[in-house]
Amino acid sequence: MQVRRLNRKWLIVISVLLIAGLGMPLLLHVNAEQAANPDYSWQSVASGLNRPTSIVQPPDSSGRLFVTEQPGTIRIIDNGKVLPTPFLNVTSKLTSGGNEQGLLDIAFHPDYAKNGIFFITYTRPDGQPTLARYKVSANNPNVADANSGKALISIPHPFPNHNGSQIEFGADGYLYYGMGDGGSGGDPFNNGQNKQALLGSLMRIDVNTGDQYGIPTDNPFVGDKSARPELWAKGLRNPWRFSFDMKTHELYIADVGQNQWEEINVQPADSKGGENYGWSVVEASHDFKAGDKTGFVFPVTEYDHSNGNCSVTGGYVYRGKTLPKLDGVYLYADYCSGNIWALNRDTSGKWVNQTFMNTSYNITTFGQDTDGEIYMADQKSGTIFKLVAKQ
Secondary structure: OOOOOOOHHHHHHHHHHHHHOOOOOOOOOOOOOOOOOOOEEEEEEEOOOOOEEEEEOOOOOOOOEEEEEOOOEEEEEEOOEEOOOOOEEOHHHOOOOOOOOOEEEEEEOOOHHHHOEEEEEEEOOOOOEEEEEEEEOOOOOOOEEEEEEEEEEEOOOOOOOOOOOOEEEOOOOOEEEEEOOOOOOOOOOOHHHOOOOOOOEEEEEEOOOOOOOEOOOOOOOOOOOOOOOOEEEEOOOOEEEEEEOOOOOOEEEEEOOOOOEEEEEEEOOOOOOOEEOOOOOEEOOEEOOOOOOOOEOOOOEEEEOOOOOOOEEEEEEOOOOOOHHHOOOEEEEEOOOOEEEEEEEOOOOOEEEEEEEEOOOOEEEEEEOOOOOEEEEEOOOOEEEEEEEOO
16 A cells, blocks of 8 residues: 555545544544644653664563664663663674664563573674674673673675664564565565575574574474575565564564565464565565566555655554553654554454654654553654653
8 A cells, every 4th residue: 555645635534434433443633744643742751872773671570671772782761761881782792884784673581580581683793683692680680791692693694784683572482583685775686585595584483492592393494495494484675673463463574675665564473484575576565576476475555755755664563551542553654754654454454554643753663661552762863752642
């Protein structure tokens, strides 16, 4: 679905349909011409962060937010204050010279409250995206043990862009690891469709077995000599970012496009894996280069590069309690334009995508706390915001 501006006439028509209960829920109050949503706003939680790339809350009931900063530090926001001492500093282990390189994500083990284990992704000085395991220090919950680090996997990467590198645990307890196609433009090595390559893919690994990691026995390509067993899905250009619906466990994948189209893919909760999202034969649902499109899974929505759009930033399905009318709505944005969209299913089950809010932010990431509330980072100001109701 291509996002287009709506004129006043059609907005009135849509409003009537909404009131009649025939279209989208009343929660969206969409008006593509307005600068802000009349019902919701972004409330500053903390500022002064340096190029934030992810916002994560550990499953330990502490209420803290952890923010990765692209140059190589992890900062803690506790009760609205950024603690002066970084949780972890890995600047010596990475390069952040490229626009898409650096410290990119953090994920806490589901049993973090007991074992203190967490994982980070970053690009090594040679440019290889790397997944590493760390532990919190024994006597200070706000400081990690810098000597506990162990690199689990580093992936050869020919160019400095399209590093992907988001990690998130699924409800199955396995770690999902998104990886871009290797960079440059147009996928010159065809990694998106090469099942022998970890690039251009979503991986699924067991971090609780093996010296490095184990392979879940039900991964879709286990036993297939033509494919890497880590693979869960293929055909991705640069997934930034993906998330699981806390309630349904559906997987939402925002994949950054080439020149014209940005896309959102949704994987069912009961998926057995093996989806092929089409890159680089297709860009979103549009032909990009010659190739067999049999079996491709196409996005549930897409948008073009008009109106200042350039690069999608995936978000989360709202499952909090403070904004009940947003329950089940997936929010995502564009980095360049600051536009934010709301995606959900209507009463017939059809996917509907609407403008939620127009902002001036450079949105690098969203976050979600354990209560289901949603946060957002503005790279330009280094500010972390929380979505709230307007008073």
